[in-house]
Amino acid sequence: MLNTEMSKLKSRLEAVLFSSDEPLRLERLQTIFDVEIDLLRCGLHELVLEYAQQNRGIVLQEIAGGFQFRTRAEYAPWVAKLNRTRHNRLSKAATETLAVIAYRQPVTRAEIEYLRGVDSGGIIRSLMEKQLVKIVGKKDVPGRPLLYGTSRHFLEYFGLKDLTGLPQLKEFSDPDDVTLSLEMDFDR
Amino acid sequence: MYEVKVSAFEGPLDLLLHLVTKNEMDIHDIPMAQITTQYLEHLDQMEAHNLDVASEFLVMAATLIHIKSKLLLPRSDSEDDYDEDELDPRVELVQRLLEYRRYKEGAEQLATYPQLNHDVFLRPEQADDQSDPLSHEGQDHGPIGLFELVVALRDLLQEPPPPIYHDVSTVGLTIEEAIDRLVAKMNGHEQLLFKNCFVGLPRREEVVVMFIAVLELVKRHKCRVVQLNPRGSLYLYPLVQDQ
DSSP: OOHHHHHHHHHHHHHHHHHOSSOEEHHHHHHHHOSOHHHHHHHHHHHHHHHHHTTOSEEEEEETTEEEEEEOGGGHHHHHHTTOOOOOOOOHHHHHHHHHHHHHOSEEHHHHHHHHSSOOHHHHHHHHHTTSEEEEEEOSSTTOOEEEEEOHHHHHHHTOSSGGGSOOOSSOOOHHHHHHHHHHHHHO | OOOOOBTTBOSHHHHHHHHHHHTTOOTTSOOHHHHHHHHHHHHHHHHHTTOOOOHHHHHHHHHHHHHHHHHHSOOOTTOSSOOGGGSOTTHHHHHHHHHHHHHHHHHHHHTTSOOBTTTBOOOOOOOTTTSOGGGGTTSOOEEOOHHHHHHHHHHHHHSOOOOOSOOOOOOOOOHHHHHHHHHHHHTTOSOEEGGGGGTTOOSHHHHHHHHHHHHHHHHTTSEEEEESSTTOOEEEEEOOOOO
């Protein structure tokens, strides 16, 4: 493909991505442009690099499996002045609970509280209202407790491509250990 | 929701971890007597500052004392077979502390990530009521859960009904009638805005009946409820019946 055609594709991609409300997936872009997926990947990749290298005020990021333009974090103070409500950061307790859910999902409330050592019902509720956490099912144990997991919005909130983008935990222990000790706890 | 923070510790595990780190103790070989004393001193300080010590802290205090007393008991060396009671009584506590430390560190790192609408912004969303939901074909028509439905119902109930001056007689709307109305409304349309189901229903009781009718239709596989994006409007899509 000629260079000019690639730059045309990139400009078109840029226009479509700019006008979208949500992260656009490759499949969706393919139905719009009807070109080979490798070409799209290549165009997107170049766009991402161009925005990153030219140190622009916005960046093109891969979010929750799609691509999206976002402002650069360092310009938040100015953007916030544009009559936009700047939300507070999540509290320490909320972030901790969210981290437990994100790493351990699907996880029950009892497991979250065992891991954190404190009652977490109120925090789970407010995380659900913020749409960061959702109910993903019921655990097949007596009482059928609800299982919680992180939502798509969670990825968008922290600018993650997928769950592998979470910070790496130091050492990994067998998750069964906790389940086991949980059961022992109930016997007592 | 409001929450009493006890000297910046998220909970008993957080406090214990702090004590272990402060005293440079080996987490795998915690001196129980020392840590129990310090833990209890800390609880005393909290009370001295007129802080309500949350029950979780007291449970942990009891656990610590229990473990400490177990360690004081002489071990029955005579028995050859080690049953579970012979295990170091600190094992579970250490497991919990290690596990807690991992997530605490994970959370601390996660907290450094840029957060949407605080550090990072998007172009404002277009008012989704104007956009044609069908143009989103192929996008994530997220099937929604009970929680979203309940939130939507709560929003409806929060809109104050127009005042009624003459309460003549209760016109009972039955669920079957509500279903018939919904079916008629959806007939010939691709979709129906969730809010529009409730047009012309001034009374809370009728809103509730209509809400149950929506649930009933979903249960009977006559329609499904979808949401185009978080906080967006809900839509009812009639499902085509094969029979």
